[in-house]
Amino acid sequence: MDLQECIVKRRSTRNFSKGKVINKDTIETIIQAGMNAPSAKNRQPWKFLVLSDKSKLIKILYEKYDEIKETKDPGSLYTTTKCIENCSHIILVFNNQLSTYYHDREFRRHRWLADVQSIGACIENMLLTCEALGIGALWVCDVFYADREIVTEYNRTDELIAAIAIGEKASTKYSKKYLVEFGQAVEWL
């Protein structure tokens, strides 16, 4: 599959085949692709925690949903958790640069923004590699509802940026709803 086709065809997978395991070599290939992303000052701020056993994470997310559902908007937390239940692996992606955010507030903010963008580029490389390999993937930020619990459970000192669910696609959809037309998104001077 050429790159342009891969970019156009990539869609979020929310329907994974239960019990289908993606092998370790393939997961390493996906992470290597992520690590080839550009990063601000080449800091490579990413750190990955690959969960083969995702049961604890899923439990934390369902418990958080039960805890908050009556008092605040749980958004898509429940549906996202349901979607990732059948995936093969979940990769938690962390920012390893927290200890470097010294100096003044503006410096910290700029550096943090650059590191988060770098990690976004890394995640997109991973998703495109999944697509090229015919593997399903879902970029998940609903983990933020339970970020403190997750960081505690896995003894992390770094900052949780996202999770990526990976697994065999149980179904494929290629249609995309564009909320913003090309002409509205792009201005030329």
Ligand SMILES: Cc1cc2nc3c(=O)[nH]c(=O)nc-3n(C[C@H](O)[C@H](O)[C@H](O)COP(=O)(O)O)c2cc1C
């Ligand atoms: C930063 C980010 C966070 C996301 N978090 C979630 C999530 O928690 N749950 C989910 O189902 N999809 C999540 N998505 C996937 C988006 O909903 C999806 O990319 C969007 O609807 C466009 O669909 P497509 O990926 O199929 O093109 C996230 C995507 C991004 C970029």
